[in-house]
Amino acid sequence: MSQIQEKTQVIRLEQLTSDIVRLTLDAPEISSIASPGQFVMIRTGNTSDPLLRRPFSISQTSSDGSFQILFKVVGRGTSLLSHCRKGEYLSVLGPLGRGYRIDPHRLACLVGGGMGIAPLLFLGKTIMRKYPDQGPVVVLGAKNREELAPLIDDFADLGLKVHVATDDGSLGHHGLLTDVLKALDLGPQCTTYVCGPKPMMTAVHLFCRSKHYGCQVSVETSMACGMGACLGCIVPLEKGGYGHSCSDGPVFDAEELVWSL
Amino acid sequence: MSQIQEKTQVIRLEQLTSDIVRLTLDAPEISSIASPGQFVMIRTGNTSDPLLRRPFSISQTSSDGSFQILFKVVGRGTSLLSHCRKGEYLSVLGPLGRGYRIDPHRLACLVGGGMGIAPLLFLGKTIMRKYPDQGPVVVLGAKNREELAPLIDDFADLGLKVHVATDDGSLGHHGLLTDVLKALDLGPQCTTYVCGPKPMMTAVHLFCRSKHYGCQVSVETSMACGMGACLGCIVPLEKGGYGHSCSDGPVFDAEELVWSL
Amino acid sequence: MEFVESKAPAVDLRVSIGSLSLKNPIMTASGTFGYAKEFEPYVNLHRLGAVVVKGISLLPRGGNPPPRIIETSCGMLNAIGLENVGVERFISEKMDSLKGVNVPVVVNILGDTVQEYREISKRLADVDGIAAIEVNISCPNVKKGGVAFGTVPEMAAAVTAAVKESCSVPVIVKLSPNVSDITVIARAVEEAGADAVSLINTLIGMAIDHHTRRPVLANVIGGLSGPAIKPVALRMVFQVSQAVAIPVIGIGGIETVDDVIQFMLAGATAVQIGTANFINPRASEEAVEGLSRYVVDQQLRSVRELIGGLILAD
Amino acid sequence: MEFVESKAPAVDLRVSIGSLSLKNPIMTASGTFGYAKEFEPYVNLHRLGAVVVKGISLLPRGGNPPPRIIETSCGMLNAIGLENVGVERFISEKMDSLKGVNVPVVVNILGDTVQEYREISKRLADVDGIAAIEVNISCPNVKKGGVAFGTVPEMAAAVTAAVKESCSVPVIVKLSPNVSDITVIARAVEEAGADAVSLINTLIGMAIDHHTRRPVLANVIGGLSGPAIKPVALRMVFQVSQAVAIPVIGIGGIETVDDVIQFMLAGATAVQIGTANFINPRASEEAVEGLSRYVVDQQLRSVRELIGGLILAD
Numbered sequence A, B: 001m002s003q004i005q006e007k008t009q010v011i012r013l014e015q016l017t018s019d020i021v022r023l024t025l026d027a028p029e030i031s032s033i034a035s036p037g038q039f040v041m042i043r044t045g046n047t048s049d050p051l052l053r054r055p056f057s058i059s060q061t062s063s064d065g066s067f068q069i070l071f072k073v074v075g076r077g078t079s080l081l082s083h084c085r086k087g088e089y090l091s092v093l094g095p096l097g098r099g100y101r102i103d104p105h106r107l108a109c110l111v112g113g114g115m116g117i118a119p120l121l122f123l124g125k126t127i128m129r130k131y132p133d134q135g136p137v138v139v140l141g142a143k144n145r146e147e148l149a150p151l152i153d154d155f156a157d158l159g160l161k162v163h164v165a166t167d168d169g170s171l172g173h174h175g176l177l178t179d180v181l182k183a184l185d186l187g188p189q190c191t192t193y194v195c196g197p198k199p200m201m202t203a204v205h206l207f208c209r210s211k212h213y214g215c216q217v218s219v220e221t222s223m224a225c226g227m228g229a230c231l232g233c234i235v236p237l238e239k240g241g242y243g244h245s246c247s248d249g250p251v252f253d254a255e256e257l258v259w260s261l
Numbered sequence C, D: 001m002e003f004v005e006s007k008a009p010a011v012d013l014r015v016s017i018g019s020l021s022l023k024n025p026i027m028t029a030s031g032t033f034g035y036a037k038e039f040e041p042y043v044n045l046h047r048l049g050a051v052v053v054k055g056i057s058l059l060p061r062g063g064n065p066p067p068r069i070i071e072t073s074c075g076m077l078n079a080i081g082l083e084n085v086g087v088e089r090f091i092s093e094k095m096d097s098l099k100g101v102n103v104p105v106v107v108n109i110l111g112d113t114v115q116e117y118r119e120i121s122k123r124l125a126d127v128d129g130i131a132a133i134e135v136n137i138s139c140p141n142v143k144k145g146g147v148a149f150g151t152v153p154e155m156a157a158a159v160t161a162a163v164k165e166s167c168s169v170p171v172i173v174k175l176s177p178n179v180s181d182i183t184v185i186a187r188a189v190e191e192a193g194a195d196a197v198s199l200i201n202t203l204i205g206m207a208i209d210h211h212t213r214r215p216v217l218a219n220v221i222g223g224l225s226g227p228a229i230k231p232v233a234l235r236m237v238f239q240v241s242q243a244v245a246i247p248v249i250g251i252g253g254i255e256t257v258d259d260v261i262q263f264m265l266a267g268a269t270a271v272q273i274g275t276a277n278f279i280n281p282r283a284s285e286e287a288v289e290g291l292s293r294y295v296v297d298q299q300l301r302s303v304r305e306l307i308g309g310l311i312l313a314d
């Protein structure tokens, strides 16, 4: 696995909503080797508080050597990051972890909830490039129009059909994204690529199991190192013992994991 | 002593040299009650590292309700502060401490070295306003022209005659500011108001003692609270025991202090 | 002693430390709040649960030479050396202004010998306006070669018993964290009659200036306080509150109401705010306000529901 | 064992830990550097003084359930629960790749009983490529009701003696800071034959989530590491290096070469970098580079001039 610690320069910082930010970083090395579902660890400040790097999915790479992350301000680290400035340098480790394993023989269905949408853009683009006939189905959900709208344009730009749901019905289906998913005709052979809140991933997993669909989920755990050294980022495995979400994951086959149903 | 904790807004941040910054803060309450030689304690960041506030002399107040500090970037706190932005809010405690006691009956001679020049502008302005006939003498010194030049204009603007010295001779006298001071004819009755590095203050004190001049010095110690609570900011007193530089000072009569000569 | 209004306020924040009732659990920590007067410009002192004053010794102490403080990562080291005016001048010069602020005053005391602790307590026993005595046992016992009273159960108990005998106000014993098992010390002082324990005092630490190759503090070692030590403090409060029946007062790195809630969940009946006062002089009053809002928002009958409310198993 | 080039390099950074010579004093701390391989993308491993691998037990351990880590102010708490592959799989699966990196490998070991420590040491005794054994004595002694070996001098000495008897490589005993007087433990293990001591292991701490009212860590308590603990570590290194004659290895919050210099001035012969590896995986190599520059800039004959070089009085 090749990984790099890169001093990356901030190219652009876009405030998509009051608390969702898109950050574009100039990182030729990381961008050139990243694959969908992988993540980076970013130092959000220059002092020892916050101490640890913060993990973010790579939401898009570009041929100009940059990549993007999409994040929500939820605490001190993300708040600091949302205040970085164009031209500033950030220390980034990456690309880290095992991403999605694209199955070219089955219909791809990308299912993203909230900030879980971030890695799916990279995945959608990659599938479109490698398997142009595939035309993956995309199902995205969030709390409301404000949170969802800015995140779906990129998928539409790819020419993908995007099905959407919001908790308050302000955009698309009023209700759960799994309702939308279940209503779609995905045929007999499908793999879902999922990222989002745990209850949503659990529901998608159960649906996939009932349909004998493949299901790959990206899990979030707390992480200190992101590179297999601290052993802090474990997820219980169905076969017993633990997997390390930073190195064995963050993407796992849903069947590998223990789900509290 | 009235003191205030004020959320102040950054009006202006001027980079005077590569590492000297002038910061203008909108702080009507603090500005209205401050007197020369007093200082403020500023939180330089929003996290717990650095933990403590940093002390800065008030270098000027304005009738529009703002005040200025002049600082050099020497570590993490000042570095953070030098990155604050216009419009941002900073938490400031002040005005703190006992400032200079102006003696209207004696010629005032303001002696500042390096960043010690900061509080003297406020003092010079105040003397000019209260005792317009006084026309204090100003002696300023620094390492070189780059560091000194941006700090002397304000004094000149007041119409004061400024005598300068630099370590490398790039501006004014080539050598110590005390050489300049000694060469001046200050008459028999003079009080020096001094702020700067310890060796410089020691030399000025010795000179004043030999001339029977008054000598008030502003001392720097490490400070945790700035308000007499932590007892961390002590200076040994000639009469025995310690003074607290944040509440008994920062300005002391030189004769009160113990000088390691 | 009763400091709460006879009519219970709308939001019930009251807690009891032995026979002492406080209108809320927010206290200030010794050595970080001066003699309270220093904070009058910033804080409505009467809104606090109690203030603990700077440690008082039998005779005045000048304290350590400078430098006495240095910032560390998320913390600070202090080696003030217990500078204080001594018990006589404390009574004559400080008590009047303290009584004026209408907040329970806890007097923190320290000594070099058990006898000194006894004498200070006796001297304070009949002074009006003292709500409780807090006994700092982190000081070196000069008769035992400088081993801190707070690190040996027997010595800690001896100091506690001496103070208890000498006064009638509630006695809070302030524990040192620099021990292998703090519950052993806590139980020893409980048995010796302590009405409450407060913890933690500072962790012993050191800083070195690599430029000068000298210790930063003139005293070489100092006490570490601030957010850096909060995890250690929280753990010790949790352990001690399970080991003793008397109330536990939590101290260490508390800055906000969130920290207060965490310490109370861990088992603290009240808390003390220390280093945070230096950074935000309003920290203590803001914690009272925050706690009041929290009790309302969470629809608690009283703040006391939080004490030891940590949920441990599923 | 000799890992330094026979010709002394231009800048002399060599130090000795008992019979083990290191080309420089920078080591990595157990549990923070995996089995070294994880850091190959970032670090030229052969430039380090030594690497210490994750603690190994007799049998494999799964470790604690999640969550295992949480960030605190300038620090982190971990309750990994000593997850490891066990000594057999360590030897069969990890040693080969470790030998490949051409850096002294120190194996950190742990056990529930003295007998376990003995058996692991015996098993490691004739494995090629092990430069030293570091004995983690912060583990609970199951035969003594879970009291940590490292908090009782006799138990610490017993473990040390058992390991010494069972192997011929240098034995480093890693001390727990959760004690009243760490010099007592240090002297006990020195007398029992330890070739060096390393300190400090983590301080015991706790974090509580006030939203859920539960401990953040599934294990309730965890070990505090990072810059927050540096002042405590520095103080203990200073005290221990004055109390024992064997080399002291300094650990705790070390991030940069400045920290390294401070620990060496305090008395450390070598240092270990722990949590900092997570934040900057190149921290250890950068410390080597920085130290080399420092020795040149300060015109020291060797880095050893720094050891215990703290200037105390005027």
Ligand SMILES: Cc1cc2nc3c(=O)[nH]c(=O)nc-3n(C[C@H](O)[C@H](O)[C@H](O)COP(=O)(O)OP(=O)(O)OC[C@H]3O[C@@H](n4cnc5c(N)ncnc54)[C@H](O)[C@@H]3O)c2cc1C
Pocket: A039, A050, A054, A055, A056, A057, A058, A069, A070, A071, A072, A073, A074, A075, A076, A077, A078, A079, A115, A118, A119, A219, A220, A221, A222, A223, A250
């Ligand atoms: C592999 C991986 C990929 C990720 N990708 C993205 C991404 O693309 N975009 C994005 O916005 N976020 C992503 N996250 C989550 C992101 O790392 C956290 O939101 C971030 O670390 C929070 O840091 P903070 O300092 O702002 O919050 P903190 O101050 O650390 O915490 C603030 C609050 O947020 C909660 N919180 C902290 N971490 C998480 C978490 N991992 N999940 C949910 N709540 C949390 C805390 O419990 C606390 O209540 C990812 C996480 C992982 C493990």
Ligand SMILES: Cc1cc2nc3c(=O)[nH]c(=O)nc-3n(C[C@H](O)[C@H](O)[C@H](O)COP(=O)(O)OP(=O)(O)OC[C@H]3O[C@@H](n4cnc5c(N)ncnc54)[C@H](O)[C@@H]3O)c2cc1C
Pocket: B039, B050, B054, B055, B056, B057, B058, B069, B070, B071, B072, B073, B074, B075, B076, B077, B078, B079, B115, B118, B119, B219, B220, B221, B222, B223, B250
């Ligand atoms: C009453 C008072 C008034 C002051 N007024 C001014 C002012 O008007 N302008 C100004 O530029 N500075 C002033 N200072 C000094 C200023 O407070 C420090 O430079 C500042 O606190 C350094 O913070 P930092 O986090 O950047 O440095 P740190 O990271 O804390 O320290 C960086 C380096 O600077 C050294 N250092 C830290 N504090 C001081 C100090 N007080 N003096 C000298 N070296 C120090 C440290 O030893 C270290 O080597 C004043 C200090 C006091 C006590």
Ligand SMILES: Cc1cc2nc3c(=O)[nH]c(=O)nc-3n(C[C@H](O)[C@H](O)[C@H](O)COP(=O)(O)O)c2cc1C
Pocket: B230, B231, C029, C030, C031, C032, C054, C055, C056, C078, C080, C082, C108, C136, C174, C200, C201, C202, C224, C225, C226, C227, C229, C251, C252, C253, C254, C272, C273, C274, C275, C276
């Ligand atoms: C500057 C300073 C002075 C202190 N003086 C005393 C004291 O006189 N007596 C005492 O019992 N504790 C003293 N303490 C310890 C505090 O009361 C408190 O126990 C400790 O600082 C931990 O709390 P904190 O992290 O909130 O500061 C002092 C602490 C500081 C920082």
Ligand SMILES: Cc1cc2nc3c(=O)[nH]c(=O)nc-3n(C[C@H](O)[C@H](O)[C@H](O)COP(=O)(O)O)c2cc1C
Pocket: A230, A231, D029, D030, D031, D032, D054, D055, D078, D080, D082, D108, D136, D174, D200, D201, D202, D224, D225, D226, D227, D229, D251, D252, D253, D254, D272, D273, D274, D275, D276
């Ligand atoms: C995640 C983690 C795991 C650790 N595992 C071990 C271990 O297995 N054995 C051990 O002796 N110390 C272990 N430690 C302690 C470190 O080796 C070190 O003593 C401690 O973290 C202090 O150093 P630091 O502040 O540089 O991290 C671990 C520390 C961390 C943070």
Ligand code: FES
Pocket: A222, A223, A224, A225, A226, A227, A228, A229, A230, A231, A232, A233, A244, A245, A246, A247
């Ligand atoms: S985050 Fe450290 S091992 Fe996964």
Ligand code: FES
Pocket: B222, B223, B224, B225, B226, B227, B228, B229, B230, B231, B232, B233, B244, B245, B246, B247
């Ligand atoms: S800085 Fe705290 S008493 Fe002066």
